[in-house]
Amino acid sequence: MTSTEQGRRKYDALADRYEEIYFYVADMGRELVSFAEPPPGACLLDVGAGRGAVARAALAHGCTVSAVDASAGMVSRLADDHPEITASQQDAGALNFPDGSFDVVTAGFVVQVLTEPAQALAEFHRVLAPGGTIALSLERQTVGRMGWLHDLNREYFGGGDGEAMTAPQLDELLVSAGFTEPTNVEIDIPKPLADAAALWDWLALQGVPEALDTLPTERAVAFREHFFRAAEEMHHDGGIELPFGATLHRATRP
Numbered sequence: 001m002t003s004t005e006q007g008r009r010k011y012d013a014l015a016d017r018y019e020e021i022y023f024y025v026a027d028m029g030r031e032l033v034s035f036a037e038p039p040p041g042a043c044l045l046d047v048g049a050g051r052g053a054v055a056r057a058a059l060a061h062g063c064t065v066s067a068v069d070a071s072a073g074m075v076s077r078l079a080d081d082h083p084e085i086t087a088s089q090q091d092a093g094a095l096n097f098p099d100g101s102f103d104v105v106t107a108g109f110v111v112q113v114l115t116e117p118a119q120a121l122a123e124f125h126r127v128l129a130p131g132g133t134i135a136l137s138l139e140r141q142t143v144g145r146m147g148w149l150h151d152l153n154r155e156y157f158g159g160g161d162g163e164a165m166t167a168p169q170l171d172e173l174l175v176s177a178g179f180t181e182p183t184n185v186e187i188d189i190p191k192p193l194a195d196a197a198a199l200w201d202w203l204a205l206q207g208v209p210e211a212l213d214t215l216p217t218e219r220a221v222a223f224r225e226h227f228f229r230a231a232e233e234m235h236h237d238g239g240i241e242l243p244f245g246a247t248l249h250r251a252t253r254p
């Protein structure tokens with residue numbers, strides 16, 4: 001397995017509202033498919049498909065699409081929403097497809113959440129036909145002016161210190177897995193927000209109020225005060241913008 005039980009439960013719980021909370025993945029899915037440049041009528045496998053941001057874009061591009069995800073909740077929603085996609089629950093590190101089954105393998109924002117990304121890349125290599133293309137997206141940690149929010153989360157909830165995978169590391173992993181000609185591009189998707197209340201609403205979608213309920217009352221009050229003070233300052237100082245960014249990676253299976 002290249003994910004933990006806890007990881008699967010997290011995505012099961014997110015499945016219903018995933019693309020509402022992570023509103024940028026639909027745009028990113030389209031970007032990733034056009035970066036992959038699938039040939040007309042290509043057989044494409046989307047791994048860690050979630051609610052189908054990449055798989056949908058591949059269908060619109062004229063591909064025949066199979067999609068897998070480790071979360072039963074995601075697979076069930078994907079199958080209901082898109083019966084034209086062949087969806088199944090599978091682990092990225094143990095794919096149930098014969099060697100050389102696909103012309104293109106995609107995985108949007110997946111490799112960085114896996115416990116064993118190298119094992120998954122070896123599987124993507126195995127199921128790709130010679131000459132096939134792999135296309136992956138990786139979230140960039142572009143916190144910029146939102147650094148205070150990351151610090152606030154770390155101060156009150158801990159964690160967040162793990163090293164995120166970088167674009168050069170992903171290219172190295174691709175080469176180690178036997179892929180050639182790795183190339184990547186950076187994409188930015190800044191999201192402007194009206195005011196501090198809008199930023200709070202976005203955090204609320206991610207369960208921050210419920211998380212605050214687990215803190216002692218005075219800590220929860222202090223978090224809110226600190227949050228609104230910093231967010232209001234940003235608002236008066238040139239606006240609030242969520243600074244999302246990604247790198248798109250492509251390589252060839254020789």
Ligand SMILES: C[S@@+](CC[C@H](N)C(=O)[O-])C[C@H]1O[C@@H](n2cnc3c(N)ncnc32)[C@H](O)[C@@H]1O
Nearest residue numbers: 002003011025048049050053070071091092108
């Ligand atoms: C950040 S989401 C991205 C979803 C989708 N690709 C998108 O761009 O919106 C990561 C997805 O990978 C799935 N996932 C995590 N570990 C996995 C594994 N070992 N095998 C297959 N899917 C996995 C999760 O269930 C989740 O749907």
